[in-house]
Amino acid sequence: MIKICLSLTAAAVLTFSAPVASEAADGPKYAGIVVDAKTGNILYSENADSLRYPASLTKMMTLYLVFEALEAGKIRLDTKVPVSENAAKEPPSKLGLKVGGSFTVEQGILALVTRSANDASTALGEFIGGSESRFAQMMTNKARQLGMTRTTYRNANGLPNTAQMTTARDQARLGIALRQHFPQYYGYFSTRSFKYGKQVIGNHNRLLGAVRGVDGIKTGFTRAAGFNLVTSAQADGRSVVGVVLGGTSGGARDAQMRKLIGAYLPKASRRGKGTMIEEPGVAEVAESEIRPVVAMKPVTAATTTTASGDLPVNGPLPGARYEESAVETAFAAPTKKSAAIAAAEGTLDAQAEKLGAVAIPRPAPEYMPETETASATTIVDDVTTASTGGKPGWVIQIGVSPTKQMAMDLLQSAQVKGGKVLRSATPFAIAINNGGAQVYRARFGGFDNQKLAINACNQLKKKGMNCWASLQ
Numbered sequence: 001m002i003k004i005c006l007s008l009t010a011a012a013v014l015t016f017s018a019p020v021a022s023e024a025a026d027g028p029k030y031a032g033i034v035v036d037a038k039t040g041n042i043l044y045s046e047n048a049d050s051l052r053y054p055a056s057l058t059k060m061m062t063l064y065l066v067f068e069a070l071e072a073g074k075i076r077l078d079t080k081v082p083v084s085e086n087a088a089k090e091p092p093s094k095l096g097l098k099v100g101g102s103f104t105v106e107q108g109i110l111a112l113v114t115r116s117a118n119d120a121s122t123a124l125g126e127f128i129g130g131s132e133s134r135f136a137q138m139m140t141n142k143a144r145q146l147g148m149t150r151t152t153y154r155n156a157n158g159l160p161n162t163a164q165m166t167t168a169r170d171q172a173r174l175g176i177a178l179r180q181h182f183p184q185y186y187g188y189f190s191t192r193s194f195k196y197g198k199q200v201i202g203n204h205n206r207l208l209g210a211v212r213g214v215d216g217i218k219t220g221f222t223r224a225a226g227f228n229l230v231t232s233a234q235a236d237g238r239s240v241v242g243v244v245l246g247g248t249s250g251g252a253r254d255a256q257m258r259k260l261i262g263a264y265l266p267k268a269s270r271r272g273k274g275t276m277i278e279e280p281g282v283a284e285v286a287e288s289e290i291r292p293v294v295a296m297k298p299v300t301a302a303t304t305t306t307a308s309g310d311l312p313v314n315g316p317l318p319g320a321r322y323e324e325s326a327v328e329t330a331f332a333a334p335t336k337k338s339a340a341i342a343a344a345e346g347t348l349d350a351q352a353e354k355l356g357a358v359a360i361p362r363p364a365p366e367y368m369p370e371t372e373t374a375s376a377t378t379i380v381d382d383v384t385t386a387s388t389g390g391k392p393g394w395v396i397q398i399g400v401s402p403t404k405q406m407a408m409d410l411l412q413s414a415q416v417k418g419g420k421v422l423r424s425a426t427p428f429a430i431a432i433n434n435g436g437a438q439v440y441r442a443r444f445g446g447f448d449n450q451k452l453a454i455n456a457c458n459q460l461k462k463k464g465m466n467c468w469a470s471l472q
Contacts, residue, residue, distance in 0.1 A: 028248075032044065036269055054151075054171065054220060077402070078106065085099045094120070152166075189215065190215045205217075205219050227244075227247035229243070231261065417465060
């Protein structure tokens, strides 16, 4: 089930230019991998199990835990995240958050995806974990659950820390897990820009819209790490996730990824369900002793022993610089403290209780009558060739998404998980106006009566999916 943990029997046939150095002081070392996201087969690898600094790729795990908290109903997209002094003082790239201020979870997601904002990332980590150090424990614990055997986190943003390391293989696993486990939120990674206050913030990922099939995921840079990139690409029924670590420049990194996607996406399989990485349960607290999930296939010894190309343990270079901002700012590697969040808005659980967030996207009784009169526009996508959007009858709703694509991705994921329960149902999405913003309801139609719709919902709930039935 977890083929990307196996030995590299499908090493690259093509040779790409990559920087190689014997010492950390000589500069970052290259590592790369391309994984078939439908089968888990390794299509290309070079130094895939050697330790490297993740830089801002760290925020992929921060977002994984944010999405997990959203899915569990602990927070909502409009939940306010308080800004601590520790978060506000983080160096660029950043939003420029002020101590005592706040931002919404959704703004934080967009800030991490586009600008890779360090202050927002730290604030989200403190809010979810209670402190930055505790959140880092949760991140490392989740990495082990996902089979990322050589990754250790010490902060939520990727700022230089000697102990914070990863591998290309581990980052590929995380990229695939984000797409597989959270299709309803994965669309955020394709955001080109978003507006925060008077700022219009563009995405650092230059391959979005420039390389066919690319839909995310994340860039990163420190002087010690080099230029890093995790990329997801889907086209012609094929799907891959590629990782480039230790690029000598943003342009060289992007060019390398273009070559990898161009060479290996056509070689990926059109078959496979894309379920190689088992979805772990929500970790309520960080464990003092981190253990892998028993249900996951054991990894080979080759993935747990020291790799020959590992970086030395002396850590980041002095004066390491962070991120691809317009003006890069030099700074010394900070000393992190385990600062607890001020109780202005209470603990995370208290905040969730105050919001009434017991399910995502809202409380889900078995039957919820439609009372809204918002204009509903049926949207038909590749998921289906027909829609019951305008036909009276019973439907089940599995979620609400901020974009059409995210709604359709959610429907596709539900079809895979639902199996025969949804075999004869018709997926569709409807756009509604919600307080001046357009959102999309992900629904399945074609149920002849209330009992059939409720029975289908009950089956989906047993599979861990939120759902409610309504008369359309």
